[in-house]
Every structure is written in C-alpha cells, then in structure tokens.
Amino acid sequence: MKEIYSNTQRAILWLGDYSDTAVPSHPNAVLSRGEVKAAFGIAEDLAADRHHDTPEDREIAEGYRALDALLKVPWWQRIWTVQEALLPKHAVLRYGDTEMPFARFWKAFDHYFAQSYRECCGEYWLDFTDTSSNVISCLQTAIDYRRLLSHDQGLVFSVLISTFRGRLATDPRDKIFGLSGLAGTLVADYSLQPKDVFMRAIRTTITDSGSLAPLLRTPEPDRAKDLPTWAPDCCAKLGPEAQHSWDMVWFGLFAAFDAAMGTKAAMLNPSAGPVLPLQGLLVDEIYEVVVHGICRDRDEFCAMARRWQHTTETVAKRNHGVYPRGGTYKDAFWRTMVGDMILHEFDAQGTGQSRRAKASDEANCRMLWNPNGDHSMGVPFSRDRQFFTTRAGLIGIGNPGPKVGDAIYVLLGGRVPFILRPTPKKQDGATLLEYVSPAYVHGIMDGEVMKEKREPSWVHLI
Template identity: 25%
Template sequence: MAIQPDPPSETSFEGFKYGTLDADKREIRLVTLEEGIWSDEIRCSLRTLSLHDQPAYEALSYVTENLWLAMRRLRKSTEPRVFWIDAICINQSNNDEKSSQVSFMGEIYQGSQETTLWLGEDPYTVEVGSKSAAGHRLAELFEILLSDKHMSELPCFIEDGTRTDVSEDYLQHFDDLAMFLDKPWWKRIWVIQEMVLPPKIRFVYGSEQFSYDTLRAVLEIFREHAAHCCKNFRLRLRGAGFDPLMVIEERVSPMVYVRERWRNSDEKITLLQLRRMFSASQASVSRDLFYALLGIVNSWGLATPLQPDYNISSRDAIIKAVYACMVESGGASFLQGERISEDRSPDFPSWLPDLHVRSTPSRRVWGEQQRLKIAERFSATAGLKQDTTQFSLASDGTLRLQALKVDKVIRVGDATDPLDEFDKVPDVFRQWMGMIGMGVQDWPESPPTRGSQQDSFWRTILNDSIEVEQGAGYVRPSDGDYHQLLDLWKMITATVWPLLVSMARSSVETRKSDSEPFEMMNTLLNLAPSIAYHVLVCLWGRRMIITEKGLIGLAPRTVQEGDEVHILLGSEVPFILRPGHVNVYSSEVDRYSTPVYTVIGNGYLHGVMCGEAFEGDGQNEITVIALH
C-alpha cells in the first residue's frame, strides 16, 4: 500500500489493515519499505512475526510529522528495507495492543540490527531531497571540536576581555548546531530508549549521516575541557555559542551517559534515576513521561515492575509509577520538586511534584536538578527508610507514610527570583536580614561564630553547600566561600547595582529567545564572584522562613505562616506541609486517626539537615501521616 503526506507535514496510514497480535507469542509487526527513487510514491507492506524467532530488521526513531520524509530519505533504489516503526507497526487505536507492544519495546530495539535516528530535514535545504549545507557545516564543527584542544585555542572561539564568544567565521556553524539541537527529536521522551538500547545507531540529518561514536567523542572531549582546564572560558561564553552548548550539557550528554551505563550490564538503572535525569523531555500524554523509560530499567528493588496500561487515566498511571519509584528507593526523596505550575490539573495529588505530571520548561528543570544534587549532600532522616508495613497508597491517591514533625513556620519573608527579578534581589536580602535582626552593615569581615544567627544566615543562603567542581558533588562551605559571599553581598548592595543590571539587560535585549533570562543572568553574574551561580540555584523562587524553635530556612514561595516542617523518612531534606482542614473518611488510610496534609514542597532548614532531629528520642516521635 502507498503512503502519502496528508497534509505535507503529516503522514497518513489509511489502508493499513491490522490483525490481532498474540502477546503470549510476543508477536510484532514489521514494515517492508519497497525500493524506489525520490519521486516515486512510498509503498510498503506489513507482516507479523514473533520476537522468539529473532527476525532481521532495522528500527527507526523519529518524530511523527517527519515520518514521510524519513521514509523517502532512507528508501533504497534497488532493494527493499525492513523496519520496525512504532506509528505503523502498532495499532494506535487499540489500547490493549498498545500496552503490550510498549512493554516489548526494550526487546524490540535491542533486537534490531541497527536503529536510524532521523532528526529531520535541514531547514536551509532549498529543495526537499537535495544535499544539506547545514549538515556539512555541522560535520566541520564536530571535526574542530574533536581536535582536543583548549577552547581558547579553537578557531571557532574568540576571547575579548571578560567575555568569550563565537568567532565571526563560525557564526553560521553554531546557528546550524543550534537548529540541529532544537529539532523536536531531542525533546521527545521516547527517543531516550531508542538511543540507549539498540546495538548500533546512526544519526541522519537531511542528506548527512554521522555515527554515535562521533557524537560521544565530541561530548567527552568538550565535557573534560569545560569541567576542568577550560571551566572559566566556558562560563564566560556568550552569544551564539551559549544556547547549543547548554543544550548539549543538559539534554544530549545524559543520553550518552545512560547508553554507556546500559552497555555495562552491571550498572543498576532505576526508573527514579531516569525520570530525574530526563525531566525536561516532552511527551504528548503525561503517562509516557514514565512509560517511555521502562525499557531501560533493570532494577526494581522491592517494587513490583511497572507495566504500561493505556486503559487507565494518566493521573492513575503517574501515581502508580511514582509510588513504584518510592517503594524501590525505600523513601520519599522522589517527591522533591516544585508545585507551582499554573496549568497543573487539580486532579493530581499535592504529593506529586510538577516534574512528574507534565513536561517542564528546561530553565526550571535546570534549577530543580541542581537542587537535587545539593540534596544528595544531606541526610535529614539519618539514613532511616520507610517501613513497608506503614507505607501505602489508597485507591483515591492518598499516600500514607512515616514522618517526623520537627517545627512550625511562624514568619515568612519575601520571595526572591534572581533569574527574572534582578532588581529586587537587594531589597529581598535586606528584608530577610531584618527578620533576624541583622542590618545591612552587619556582615562581619571574618566568618561568624559557629552556631550564631549570622552563621546560620549565611549558611542558609548557600544551603550550607558548595560545588567542588562541575559534576563532582557538593561539600560544606569553607571560610573562603564565606568571603566570596561577602564580596557578592557588597556588590549587590552597592549603589552601582542598578547600573550593572541595566548594562546586562542591554547586552542581551537584541537576542529575543527562551534563553534570554539565562544570557542576562550570565552577563550579570560574570561581573560577580563565582559563588553567585550557586546562590542563584539556592534562592530561585524561595522565601526565608523562621520557625517556632528559632531556626532559619528556605522554603517554596507558596509557603505560609502556620505550615509545618516534616521530615519524610527516606528523603534527604525536609518538606513543608500544610495541615488539612477537612478529613474525609477512607478505610484504606483510616483518615479519622491519621493527620492529612497538603505538600507545599521541600526546603532547607538549618540545623536539621544531617539527622539532628532523630538524635535522642527523635525516633520515638515518628508518626504516620497522609498526603493528599
């Protein structure tokens, strides 16, 4: 049967007649793409085979609107090719078949002879099907980056005082790289397993092809230089080089990392790890944020392995997936994250952070992932995990688990957003200092006495942590870090601060893009001590709080006076919970005797981050609570 674009940006599969697949026999369909030249219509046929028979086929990874063009690019002129293509080989209107076939996907990609990763056409191609100029320039840029030289020695970069940028001769190359990395393929959650699992993969971009080994080598060389010898050069990079290199670090590098781990069969890979790593990836239906990763998971611990089920709602599917991650990990760390999305459905329980219920903008994911790395330094529960006999999920989505109430919020400061509201940062800092009786001039030149209010304040601002080096983890701040923070404080409280903000804004106002706040942030912080990046992560969207016991902390911007601070067993950090006003009886959680809370989010509370709350009789005060 023939396939035609209808309209040109979409692909029509009318004419395919689907029979029934036998899941017990592990049956799949394969599509044969008949030979033809570019101008011929696309003709193909379906047949059913069993995975037990180890059939020979290739797999295709793509985004739906590009399938018609992909088939024309990949078709041979003299012989047919046999593919597994999910949109064609799965009856998308049959939820039972879809559920079983998705559960086979890991085996399907592993069993392919090769998987082609089709990224789409070069946008500069004048005529569809012609040679790709952008792809050629991309290959040239990869060749330069593979030279393994310091970034300052590469011909594609220039250095001008405190700023590094792309040289004029290579602006088009980096524009091509940016468009290549902005292709929808890189953002799609399903492509993770499609890149990780196959024994052999190749990238096709228009008329150009390049191997996975080339991409991996570019990433390894760039990461090594950017994290060590060229770290300062990388941090000062602006202009055309900023966007694509940020995308490589945040989106492409994790894919390569997981593929390399997968090739090492001894590596433990959990759904929790994958979901956190790819929290910026997108899915057309939210349940696929989890289902698309199942083929890579090789460790479930005490949890029952999750199976795709397209006959239940996305809400129920996500609740089951997150609960399985919590059972596997033995705790509540997977509940960390913000709950501030305006378009978040009220059907989702409050204990599900935004990261798990919807695709999340990359700039928010950047901040969330840094905070998760900071949290790994702490052990607020002193290593205690949830007792599986006390840990349960009710049919209405109420989560029952063990927790220790440690304090209550009695004062809340103004919210700070250093990324979008640079101008307000000094006033917010002054207000926070006033909450603990500090004046603007009260920063001592030497580190304050351990245990004093001033000591608690500056350590809270930094979440009592500092990054050792890029990707190497966090440790307790030193006296030198205090002096950097003091220098930053002097800078933002100086009368010149508004002028610096204005200069930074002017330097990026001509580049209107999603990364503009990042560019302005980097332009501004380039003038500040290096610790400013860490302060940004710690304070982004946070309010300072003071508790009944006089402790200082940072909490989500939605925190209110009267909220409580609890440590949920198995989480590295404390949570802000809001007591419920109405208890609706549920026999599954015995809500008449179990206090019910709304989750506001996780935070930092100085003095309880390393298990102090569980010292002495602390363990005897652990109770069971319900989260809705």
C-alpha cells in the first residue's frame, strides 16, 4: 500500500454522500449539502487565519457545528485512512461533490491550534465533542508528522502507533500494518498472531533506527497479561481523549534530551521471542513514590504539586540541601515540574515551539502550583504523572505505575532514562526485568551517566 499511495499524484479522500440526496450512494450519508458547505466554509476561514470571536453570529455557530459533525464521519476513525491521507503527493477531501485540498484542511487546524492556545475564539473550541476533539488531536500529530520525518525514525513510528491506536481495525494486526508504510521497514505478515506482530514492530523499529523511542507509549492500564511489558498492546482501551493528549506530550521529552549520549541500541538475537535483551547502566533505585490520582481541575493539580514539593523538601533535608547530581533541590524541583522544558507561543505559521528551561524561567514556573497562577508553561509535563525519589536522593516523574524498588536505567539508544522492575525470574543467571515507564530524572538527562565511563551490562526485558 505504501508504494501505491506514495506514487499517487492525486488522491480523493471520499468521506460520504449528502443526506438530502434522493438515493444516497453510501450509508454514511449523515450531512446535508448545506451542512457540508458550511463545514468546509469554516475550515476555509480558519485556513486563511480568520478569527471568529462573535458567538452570537448564527451562521458561524452553525458552521462550527457542521464541522464538528464532519469530523464524526467514520472515515476519520479507520486505521488505513492515515496512509491514504499522508502519503499521496496531493490529497483532496470530498463529501458529495464538495472538495477541499487536505493540505488546506491541515492549515485550517494549524491556525485553529494557535488560536485556541491564545484563548481567542474559545467559545467555539468548547463546542467540539470528544469524538471530534480526538480527530483534531490526531490531525495535529499528522501535521507534525512531516516535520518529524527528518528526525528519529523510531520516534516517528512510536508516535504514530500511540497517536492513531484508537483508530478502528477489523483485524488488530492492522493497528501496526496500517501504519508501517509511514516509517520503518516492517513488512505485513498475516501469518503472525497479533501479539507477535506487536513484538516484531518494536524489534524491527529498534533495529532499523538504533533508537529506543519505540519503547515509548502512553499508559495502558488494561494491558493483556500474556504480552511482554516492552511491547505495546494496541488492543488496550484508551482513556479519555484529554488524558491521552497529556500523555502524548511525553514524546516531546524523548527528542529534547540525550541521556545515552547518542549511542545506538544494542540487541541480542533481534528476531527472538518475548525477551528483549538491551544494554544499559543501572543508575539508582526508587525509594519513595508519591501516589496521586487524575487531576480534574487546577486546585487538584496545585494540591499535587504541593505534595511533591513537600516530599522534595524532606529529601533535601536528608542531603543537607545539596542535590546529588549538582545544584540545589530548589532548582531541581521546579525544573522537574516542567520536564526542564518551556512551551513557547505559537509562531506565525501556528507551530508550537518548546525549549530547555533557563534560570530566568523559575519565577514563572513556580506559578504552576499557585491556584491563581498561569499553568500554561508546565502542566502537560507533570499533570497526572507520578513523582518519585531514589535512594541516592534524586527526584523524577514518570507515567503512573512505578513502585518502591523499581530500578532507574540509562539504556543505550535511549534519550531518556527508563524505569524497569526486577522480577524473581532469571535467564542464564541474569535477572529478568519488566518495562514500567520512561522517566524524567533530574540530573541524568544529558549524558551524565554515560560520562562516568562505566561498562554497560545486558538488561533482559520480559
């Protein structure tokens, strides 16, 4: 399919037929001609970066409702339509006989994201339902996809899997095969069971890219028990769309840091079964975990941050205020809260930017846990994460799930540290470990562990 779509000069992405046609040609005839015209009209306005800040304007309001309905058409929910939209040189959305270049549709939402970030035209943003918000979020990643192509191919594939995992597929193997043409060399093989496809996707992408970005994924609380912890469960249910959006922000951390100093992942027996052997360095062990539930509002987020700060202050007293990897706990805490990253204003093209935090950012970042403060600089990195301390006194955050006794590793090919869980199981005398989460651990994000010149050991994940 990759070759077919890539060599296509012009692809018609057919969404459905008008509901007011005498004999609709498709069961997905849910929008009238007028509604489709209104939806594409609003999209064209957004593509031109026109602002709609008059909620009482009936025509504009109806246009946004029509656009919301357009984004609920089943075409947006299918896994194979991702390649159909991204690979052709020129793609056109078509509903009935109404058309709009897909690139123009992308531009509309590029501007829409910028407008929503600036909190202008906000009344219309709230009008979109959860189903449409999911499509919008996926569109944002699709827009970013072409920018990612010049970077880590392993990251590209892992982002695609997590972004579009909610898409529908009759065959669960298509959750992988429907995206494999976009990045990497994985070849569709329907003789394999779904579990084997999920494992092969990770192994192949790590081998191709030398990167451990394929290990990144959003939390999967309802994973299949028979699947290795390092492989994604593409059949697991996703949480609310808003939660999934926060989770996806973590992929940005992988590109921003270089904990393993540009090393390539090393694997033994890359075609083997459920054990994934990698090389890495043990850094520390988790000593305390601060458990906190989902933050439903600003007050709950501030309460969570205060608990984290109190824990940090307690650890600081034990270490006489000196952070083990240099600097102060005061500095380590606020940087951990924002993942040491600052979100920028959108530029003129509607592209969101981020950068590493500077000392001058501290005052603004500390407003995060002020109930009346501005949360825009760091909430995505720390919201609904799990805070932990280590035996040596390091602090960090990861996905929900770490436990006391879990190990912190820097693995070759990994730009961020990983939390792994030792098990009683052994293979050839080596302890087998379970994958838990990527992590931000202050003080080891930029190659500090690799500079110690220790010899990496084999780490066997199950």
